[in-house]
Amino acid sequence: MNALDYFNARLQATVSPMDYMRGKQMEPEKYFLIDVRNGPVHVRSVTIKDAHVLPEQELLDRLNEIPKDKEIIVYCWDVWCNTAAKVAKVLLEQGYKVKELTGGIAAWQEMNFPVSDTTNMENTPDNCGC
Known part of the structure; x- marks a missing residue:
């Protein structure tokens, strides 16, 4: 593969946080954003506003919650985390149209884009699985 490819x-x-925000403003019904982070709830209590929380370790049991008619955007912690890439691969294999949000929630927060506090979210296992 050469550099251009x-x-x-x-x-x-992939999609950058800025491009996702712009696209979501132009076509709000086009996208389905998923927070796929694993780990303790208290560590991931802040999520991107309007994201659907579906930890990677629950993905296969919850595929029915993900619409096939939308572009799926997945994100995890940061550029060093590959959880979103793992989820994107699984979803692509299942026939979904998927992109990874570059930089994860860290890039999103760095840009001061809207977030939600999910402190009241139900408990999920505490292991990361990254």
Whole structure:
């Protein structure tokens, strides 16, 4: 793979926080945003506003919650986390149209984009699974 092929593939598989915000404003019904982070609830109590919380370790049991007619955007912690990439691969294999939000929630918060507090979320296992 040459550099051009790499960057074309990367742009097809990812979306920046700014591009996601712009796209969501233009076509609000086009996207389905999923927070796929694993780990203790108290650590992931802040999530991107309007994201659907579906930890990676629950994915296969909850596929019925993910619409096939929308573009799925997945995110995890940061650029060092590969959980979103793992989930994107599984969803692509299941026939979904998927992109990873670059930089995860860390990039989102760095840009001061809207977040929600999910402190009252139900308990899930505390292991990361990254």
